[in-house]
Amino acid sequence: MKLLIADDHPIFRSGLKSLLQNAYLEAEIYEYDNGEDAEKAILENPPDFAFLDIDMPNKNGLEVCKTVKEKTNSQVIILTMYNDGEMLKKAFDNGANAYLVKDNTSEELVECIESLKMGDSYIAKSMRKSAKVQQQLKKYSELTEKLKQLTATEMKTLTLVAEKYSSKEISELLFVSAKSVENYRSRICKKLEIDTSKKRLIVWALENKGLIDEMGNQ
Known part of the structure; x- marks a missing residue:
């Protein structure tokens, strides 16, 4: 399995890499500290899963997500500090497969990846109870059923x-x-x-x- 992490905070990036290495011993993991380099790397050699922060130098994670989803089969996990329904909507509007916040546990990180492997989307558990997120989830579910x-x-x-x-x-x-x-x-x-x-x-x-x-x- 090939994984890519794009985040401009080296300490967080290192910690995430360590968690993923412990959970998936055979995984190849690549790191980038800005959106532009991450996008280029993904397009040249698409990973199975790409973890993208939203706020990054050169190009933000949502812009990268949109391009990646249009041109590759990589699954995109937005991993951010933004814990609100509006940003969640923007992420899924740009093609994201999952949305996690940075205070999620390592167990939920693995749960997210395993859900995506099964063909499901994933939203951080801590966000699912808010009214705005519930509204977005309901709309997303309804639209998905119609498209089916x-x-x-x-x-x-x-x-x-x-x-x-x-x-x-x-x-x-x-x-x-x-x-x-x-x-x-x-x-x-x-x-x-x-x-x-x-x-x-x-x-x-x-x-x-x-x-x-x-x-x-x-």
Whole structure:
């Protein structure tokens, strides 16, 4: 197993590396102290799991997360001091697979990794009881269930909508008629329970691109 840690605090980074080495004796662990170098390393040699702090020099963890999730299959664990629902939402909007805070125990760290191995997402236990986080979890769960209703073709269409492709471009990429694409869009809107207008679907797709990308990669 290959792990990567990106955090600009050397003492914390060293402690996290030690915990991971004790839990996963055979793991290869790489360290970086800024977002730019971490992103470059991940893109060149993707790890199984990348632990990213949010506040880092050169490029923050959320920006790195977005790029990594768009271009690799690495699973991203945001590990930060921010214990609030808004930052949690931003992390998942950018494609994060898990969100931990820096006062989590070593046991929860392992639990998080094992959950991701099973295909689940993970949120720090200490955050799950707050009203804002509960609201975000509920919304995330509802959106996930709706996206699961889409066929593979509909999911591909929605992914392309989120990437700002036009109906004509989508029809060419999927080798179908423009009319078929419009039918896909209509069915997607119905399943997602949103207005059937082109503009509304585009707005929805852009707002939920992180989740769409995550579901599309499963």
